[in-house]
Amino acid sequence: MSFPTMSFDERYRAIDARDTRFDGQFxxxxxxTGIYCRPSCPARTPKRExxxxxxxxxxAHEAGFRACKRCLPEAAPGSPAWDVRGDAAARAxxxxxxxxxxxxxxxxxxxxLGYSSRHxxxxxxxxxxxxxxxxxxxxxxHNARMLLVGTDLPIADIAFSSGFAxxxxxxxxxxxxxxxxxxxxxxxxxxxxxxxxxxxxxxxxREPMDAAGIFAWMAARALPGVEITTDGSFARHLRMPGGPAxxxxxxxxxxxxxxxxxxxxxxxxxxxVATARRIFDLDADPVAISNALSSHPExxxxVAxxxxxxxxxxxxxxxxxxxxxxxxQITVAAARTALTALADALGERTAAPDGGEGGILxxxxxxxxxxxAEVLRGPAARIRAITGAAAALADGSLTLTVGDxxxxxxxxxxxxxxxxxxxxxxxxxxxxxxxxxxxxxxxxVRAGAAASGIPSTAAELTAxxxxxxxxxxxxxxxxxxAAPPRTTRTxxxxxx
Numbered sequence: 480m481s482f483p484t485m486s487f488d489e490r491y492r493a494i495d496a497r498d499t500r501f502d503g504q505f506x507x508x509x510x511x512t513g514i515y516c517r518p519s520c521p522a523r524t525p526k527r528e529x530x531x532x533x534x535x536x537x538x539a540h541e542a543g544f545r546a547c548k549r550c551l552p553e554a555a556p557g558s559p560a561w562d563v564r565g566d567a568a569a570r571a572x573x574x575x576x577x578x579x580x581x582x583x584x585x586x587x588x589x590x591x592l593g594y595s596s597r598h599x600x601x602x603x604x605x606x607x608x609x610x611x612x613x614x615x616x617x618x619x620x621h622n623a624r625m626l627l628v629g630t631d632l633p634i635a636d637i638a639f640s641s642g643f644a645x646x647x648x649x650x651x652x653x654x655x656x657x658x659x660x661x662x663x664x665x666x667x668x669x670x671x672x673x674x675x676x677x678x679x680x681x682x683x684x685r686e687p688m689d690a691a692g693i694f695a696w697m698a699a700r701a702l703p704g705v706e707i708t709t710d711g712s713f714a715r716h717l718r719m720p721g722g723p724a725x726x727x728x729x730x731x732x733x734x735x736x737x738x739x740x741x742x743x744x745x746x747x748x749x750x751x752v753a754t755a756r757r758i759f760d761l762d763a764d765p766v767a768i769s770n771a772l773s774s775h776p777e778x779x780x781x782v783a784x785x786x787x788x789x790x791x792x793x794x795x796x797x798x799x800x801x802x803x804x805x806x807x808q809i810t811v812a813a814a815r816t817a818l819t820a821l822a823d824a825l826g827e828r829t830a831a832p833d834g835g836e837g838g839i840l841x842x843x844x845x846x847x848x849x850x851x852a853e854v855l856r857g858p859a860a861r862i863r864a865i866t867g868a869a870a871a872l873a874d875g876s877l878t879l880t881v882g883d884x885x886x887x888x889x890x891x892x893x894x895x896x897x898x899x900x901x902x903x904x905x906x907x908x909x910x911x912x913x914x915x916x917x918x919x920x921x922x923x924v925r926a927g928a929a930a931s932g933i934p935s936t937a938a939e940l941t942a943x944x945x946x947x948x949x950x951x952x953x954x955x956x957x958x959x960x961a962a963p964p965r966t967t968r969t970x971x972x973x974x975x
Contacts, residue, residue, distance in 0.1 A: 490532050494518045500685060500766050502555035506533050508544045514658075515539040520550035534560075536656075537617035538608025546657045551667075553621040553656075554628075556683045557762035562912040563949060565885045567592050568606040571599070572614070573912075574882035578750035580615035581642040582720060591882055619643055620656040622749040627653075627665045629680035632745075634661050640745030678748060682728065682736040684761040687787030690730050692960065693759055696791055699811055700802075702819050704839035705826065716829055716838035717754075717794050719747040723829045723840060728755055736761070757792035757881070757912060765789075768914075768950050772957070775946060777933050781957040788960075790952045793909040796879040797872045798841045800892075803902050803909075804865045805855070817855065821847070824854045844873035864897020871895065879906070885913055908952050915949040917941060927958030 485493075485505075493501045494516075501518040508515040509525045515536065516522065533539045536552055546552055561572040570592055574580075579588050588611055589599040600610040607614065622641040626632055632640070638649035653661050691710070698708035706715040707727075714727035721744020731737050738755050742748055756762060765787045773782040782788075793799035805821070806814035825842035842851075848870035855862045871877035877891060885907060892903035901920045908916040918924050919937040929935035934943045947954040 487532065490518075491527060491530065494520070494530075495524045497521065500764060502552075502685075503762070504558050504560065504764070506536050506539050506552050507531075508533055508539050508542065513544055514547045515544040515552060516547040517550045517552040517555045520547055520552075522547070522549055533608055534558075535607050535609060535614065535617065536621075537614045540617055540656060541609045541613050545655065548658060551624070551657075553624050554683060556685055557756065559762050559764045559767075559914075562762065562914055565911075565913070566606075567594070567599070568603055570882040570884065571603060571611065572607075574880070575611070575615050575618050576750075576753040577881055578642070578720075578746070578753075579882070580611060581619075581746060585611045585615075591880065615642070616652060617656070618749075619649075620652050622752075623649055623653055623661070624657065624664055625680060625752070626678065626748065627661055628667055630678045632678065634665075636745055637661070640748045642746065642749065678738070678740050680738045680740075680752065682738050682752075682756065682759070682761055684736065684759075685763065685765055687765055688736070689785055689787040689789055690734075690736065692785060693789050693791055694730075700815060702815065702822050702839075702841075704819075705822050705841055713758075715794060716840055718827075718840050718843075719743070719751060721745075721747045723827075724751055725829075725838065726751055726755055728759060754794060758794055760789035760792055760912065763789060763914075768953050771950055772947060772953060777931055778947070778954070778957065781931060781961055785957065785960055788953055788956050790908060790912070790914070790956050792912055793906075795841065796881060796906075796910045797844050797869075799909050800868060800872070800879060800902075800906050801844075801847060801865060803905050804861075804868060804897065807861070807902060817857075821851065821854050825850055844869040848873050861897060864895070868895055868898065879910065881910060881912075883911060885911060908955070914952045916955070917944050917951040918955050919944075921955070923962040924955050924958045926963060927961035930963055931958065931961050933958075 490505060494507050497519045499519040506515045507518060508531045509529055510531065511525065511529045515533065536546065561569045571588060574588055574591060579591065585596050589596045592599060594602065603614065604610050619642040623637055626637045626641065635646050638646045641649065643649035643652065650661055653659065653664060657664060694708065694711060694713055697713045701708045712727055712729035716723060716725050719742060721742065724740065724742040724747055726738060726740040728736055728738055738752065740751055742751060769782045769786060773779040802818060805817050822839050822841055825846040826839040828837055829840060830837045848866050851866040851869060852862050855865060868877065872879060877895065879888065888911065889903045889907055892898045892906060901918060904916050904918055907913050919941045925935045925940060928940050934940055944951050944954055
């Protein structure tokens with residue numbers, strides 16, 4: 480259940496029960512104390528007449544409240560509403576997390592969403608209780624808190640990497656939001672000491688979490704040199720606005736997820752954390768999703784078998800499109816071979832900071848457009864489609880971002896030669912984190928449906944799956960898992 484559909488009574492019952500499922504989905508402002516809390520705050524439940532609820536911490540800030548020092552609501556997982564919702568407010572929140580305001584300002588954010596700055600401010604204030612500047616400011620405060628308690632970075636570096644214009648601005652904002660100085664916040668640290676030049680952070684998420692499943696997904700598709708996987712970790716090199724970066728997500732000895740990362744430019748730290756969270760779908764509400772899906776008898780065994788299912792996101796939208804196009808109509812293994820050759824031939828080499836073996840950055844769209852035909856193998860029309868899509872991404876005639884409108888993105892992809900419904904919808908699932916995408920043309924999805932007693936022709940599955948809305952992406956993930964192993968060798972639309 481998302482914030483807009485909850486009544487006051489439902490939200491109040493959630494905070495009275497200290498229900499952790501709602502952490503990050505709304506905050507509770509207490510008028511008698513002037514603070515706001517996450518729903519699971521262990522403090523005594525305030526009286527009903529003293530409570531107001533806000534969809535974002537920024538809205539609580541704008542209303543004059545400061546964050547609770549006991550539960551630190553900024554440390555909660557993000558709201559799943561920004562994936563469930565596809566409206567301008569949700570798209571804005573995804574782009575703010577991606578660092579667009581820091582790089583392009585509010586005018587750049589507004590332009591990406593197709594609005595004037597003034598209209599976007601009115602829209603976000605009406606929807607979320609705060610305008611884009613306030614939302615970005617709250618996001619900077621969250622990033623600063625995360626780095627203060629999870630790293631040994633100097634406070635000056637944290638200020639600038641979080642997007643603040645000055646150390647003083649960072650200090651003033653942190654004191655205003657948290658009621659603590661940066662030094663006092665750092666005293667609450669819970670992370671270990673990272674290696675020089677690295678950050679090492681906890682990645683909060685809602686339980687349960689099928690970490691083993693998502694690590695296995697990544698391992699099956701990892702490109703040597705670009706990505707490194709084990710049973711309990713996933714690492715990769717990627718290109719950020721400020722230069723090459725590297726990160727690793729791993730499961731520690733007590734089952735928590737941790738992030739290690741290195742960046743060329745400190746301003747890329749916060750967007751990198753947001754990228755890692757998207758890849759591992761860490762803002763999902765697995766209990767709500769599981770409850771909805773398991774209400775259908777055919778799906779209940781699948782959900783019970785894999786609690787905490789996640790739908791993997793994408794490290795880079797442009798890369799995801801190329802990987803999807805290369806993976807059309809061939810097996811995972813064949814796609815991995817083709818993509819490995821592409822990365823090895825056209826990818827940029829990066830040096831390791833310790834002088835050891837470096838890695839490979841996935842090729843730029845310009846490199847693929849200009850030289851992909853020399854490396855790729857297969858039908859000429861398919862190669863032209865891939866290099867044509869890369870050229871369109873390189874010159875800006877095709878845009879593909881985490882903040883796209885679902886319908887517009889799908890239409891733009893379908894207008895490209897060689898891109899059909901499967902590719903457009905798969906990219907929408909992976910890039911936008913859209914939770915309600917069904918892939919009825921996917922042979923593995925249909926095989927999983929047949930194995931689960933669900934109608935398995937494309938038309939029948941499409942009609943049957945309407946009952947799983949708005950969680951059809953997670954339905955696909957369960958059906959992939961349920962597919963008999965032999966389909967991974969014969970599936971003509973297996974995903975890359």
